[in-house]
Amino acid sequence: MNYKIAVIGLGYVGLPLAHAFSEKYKVVGFDIAQWRIDELESGIDRTLELSEDQVKEAMANGMEFTNLLEDIADCNIYIVTVPTPIDEHKRPELTPLVKA
Structure with a gap:
């Protein structure tokens, strides 16, 4: 099977993960x-x-960057790496996750 992976959220978790996956x-x-x-x-x-x-290595491997939903519509794997901060009661604030 040909896998096409969407990494949603390109922060300190998502970007290195996307880079690693772009190798294969x-x-x-x-x-x-x-x-x-x-x-x-x-870059x-x-x-x-x-x-x-x-x-630049990730881009040379074919990795693309986008903010358009239609550009990830044909992916068959979705990995969500958005922040989930906690409140003063240590409950996660899930708004970024729900929006993703």
Whole structure:
């Protein structure tokens, strides 16, 4: 089977995970922030999880960055890596997860 993986959320967890998967699989990195997509397409990772060379390596492997839902519609694996902060009672705030 040909796997196409969508990694939803390109922060300090999602971006390195997407990079690792891009070594063997077709990967689409999805983030709601256009500025984040623009930076990554320029090779810049402000979280410093990946170097510029690593971001460019992922793109050379065929990884794409997008904020358009239609670009991940044909993926057959979805991995959600969005924040789940906790409140003062240590209950998770699931709004980012539900929105994803």
